[in-house]
Amino acid sequence: MSRRLVAPLAFAALLLAGWEASVRAWLPGSPFVPTPTAILGWFWEALLDGSLLEATLVTLRRLSLGFLVGAGLGLLLGGLCARSRTVRDAIGWLALGLQTLPSVCWVPLAILWFGQREGAILFVTVMGTVWSVMLAVQESVLSVPPLYVRAAQTMGSRGWHLWSRILIPASLPGIVGGMKQGWAFAWRSLMAAEIFVVILSGYGLGTMLHDGRELLRMEQVVGVMAVVILVGLLADLALFGPVERWLRRTRGLGGG
Amino acid sequence: MTPHAETGPVQLALRGVTKRFRGASGPVTALDSVDLDVGHGEFICLVGPSGCGKSTLLNLVAGLDEADEGSILLDGEPVRTPGRDRMVMFQQDALFPWLNVLENVLFGLRLKPNLRDAERVEVARHYLDIVGLADKELARPHELSGGMRQRVALARALAPNPRVLLMDEPFSALDALTRDLLYGDIQRIFTQRKKTILLVTHNIREAVCLGDRVVLLSPNPGKIRQVFDIRLPRPRRINHPDLAELAGEVTSALASHLGGHEAAI
Ligand SMILES: Nc1ncnc2c1ncn2[C@@H]1O[C@H](COP(=O)(O)OP(=O)(O)OP(=O)(O)O)[C@@H](O)[C@H]1O
Numbered sequence A: 001m002s003r004r005l006v007a008p009l010a011f012a013a014l015l016l017a018g019w020e021a022s023v024r025a026w027l028p029g030s031p032f033v034p035t036p037t038a039i040l041g042w043f044w045e046a047l048l049d050g051s052l053l054e055a056t057l058v059t060l061r062r063l064s065l066g067f068l069v070g071a072g073l074g075l076l077l078g079g080l081c082a083r084s085r086t087v088r089d090a091i092g093w094l095a096l097g098l099q100t101l102p103s104v105c106w107v108p109l110a111i112l113w114f115g116q117r118e119g120a121i122l123f124v125t126v127m128g129t130v131w132s133v134m135l136a137v138q139e140s141v142l143s144v145p146p147l148y149v150r151a152a153q154t155m156g157s158r159g160w161h162l163w164s165r166i167l168i169p170a171s172l173p174g175i176v177g178g179m180k181q182g183w184a185f186a187w188r189s190l191m192a193a194e195i196f197v198v199i200l201s202g203y204g205l206g207t208m209l210h211d212g213r214e215l216l217r218m219e220q221v222v223g224v225m226a227v228v229i230l231v232g233l234l235a236d237l238a239l240f241g242p243v244e245r246w247l248r249r250t251r252g253l254g255g256g
Numbered sequence B: 001m002t003p004h005a006e007t008g009p010v011q012l013a014l015r016g017v018t019k020r021f022r023g024a025s026g027p028v029t030a031l032d033s034v035d036l037d038v039g040h041g042e043f044i045c046l047v048g049p050s051g052c053g054k055s056t057l058l059n060l061v062a063g064l065d066e067a068d069e070g071s072i073l074l075d076g077e078p079v080r081t082p083g084r085d086r087m088v089m090f091q092q093d094a095l096f097p098w099l100n101v102l103e104n105v106l107f108g109l110r111l112k113p114n115l116r117d118a119e120r121v122e123v124a125r126h127y128l129d130i131v132g133l134a135d136k137e138l139a140r141p142h143e144l145s146g147g148m149r150q151r152v153a154l155a156r157a158l159a160p161n162p163r164v165l166l167m168d169e170p171f172s173a174l175d176a177l178t179r180d181l182l183y184g185d186i187q188r189i190f191t192q193r194k195k196t197i198l199l200v201t202h203n204i205r206e207a208v209c210l211g212d213r214v215v216l217l218s219p220n221p222g223k224i225r226q227v228f229d230i231r232l233p234r235p236r237r238i239n240h241p242d243l244a245e246l247a248g249e250v251t252s253a254l255a256s257h258l259g260g261h262e263a264a265i
């Protein structure tokens, strides 16, 4: 085990021990503050009866769909904006504005339009993802060094060839960064949607968190929160880690 | 300023070409009514101090920029856009960092119709061999030294076999030994393949070694000052005594046009 793991592990152990001890000392049996052991107990129970795994799968399915649609739309719109100044002027301000809108603000509209169904959740997730991806894609295409474009043009590249062989590969680091950010936004939006849109077609992590509050099972609330953090971290590492490492290796880019 | 007697009819004609830039530090006349006729299969070397418009001139001929006044004719047709008939080797190497060395050289070749892929790869390898980088074809640009990158850029410009080659200080980042080798190669390619070449350099000896004519420009505004005919037999060796004598002539002309301190380019 590497030495760099010692400090965080020691700190985590200390934190958990202190937490456990202080709850037992001052708030024994409190319904509002669960102990780490109670959370672990819930975790084990939920793991064994399969409910945690199922909720995670439901949520991941929604996340992948929402991210795919949102990022796909963002890619398309970002490309269009980078290509045409008119399009950029026309919808740029809208994207900038909507990007600042917290995705939970879409919930009332989503429920009115789509009812308490999967569609509403998808809509909120997509709206939370698309604008930031679009702006990131636009920005990275616009900042491709003109020298690459000029060099390619003198070799006869233009139109779609110029896009697919120069603009997209040259802006790939920026696009991947935008996707990563988009993924984080999708994850947040989805949690907001699952907590606020009560639907019957699937029991996700957000609903599980919400139910924990209703049932006053604080160990469930905090446990689901931990799972949400874990899933976010793992997905980020598994999805974007390899891509970023590959970019760094092949292009000799430092840092991120 | 007409082509060399022994070269073919005019291929490239610049007529009163003027280019201005509105820079942050005020307007600059990068080129001021430049006239130049370049014959088929002629080798022109452009020399002059920094900022006299040499790169600007190449960009205009490449079709990457538009002249404010005057016209540029290639085989009688006005130049408007970049085209595969004019390959450019930029002052910075402009290699694509997402492609390896071989793919960089193949980039222009892949856009050339009527070739089989195997032929393209063969041609690319041939030119990588000429510039001495046959063993680096799988390397990425960031893994190469500055001189190696410039050699890849040279191979990339030569590989599609364009009629006109526009080269902006192609040898400036090379060691003396590689440079001398490439002087021989470029002259061989020039005579065997009957190319028209415009080459920018700060090295007067190099200009005299390679050029049929050496065109001397001066800055503010960018103008052609003097044109030297170099009538030495090819292939020329950079160390030849006649060459040194001519280079001395050009250098003193440069000095007299520009005043002492600026001549040290
Ligand atoms: N895009 C631009 N915007 C503003 N000014 C420019 C631009 N390009 C060139 N210039 C100006 O035009 C003049 C000629 O520039 P150019 O690059 O052609 O010089 P050069 O002869 O190639 O110099 P060097 O030997 O240093 O490469 C310079 O004064 C430069 O500042």
Ligand SMILES: [Mg+2]
Pocket: B054, B055, B056, B091, B168
């Ligand atoms: Mg220059």
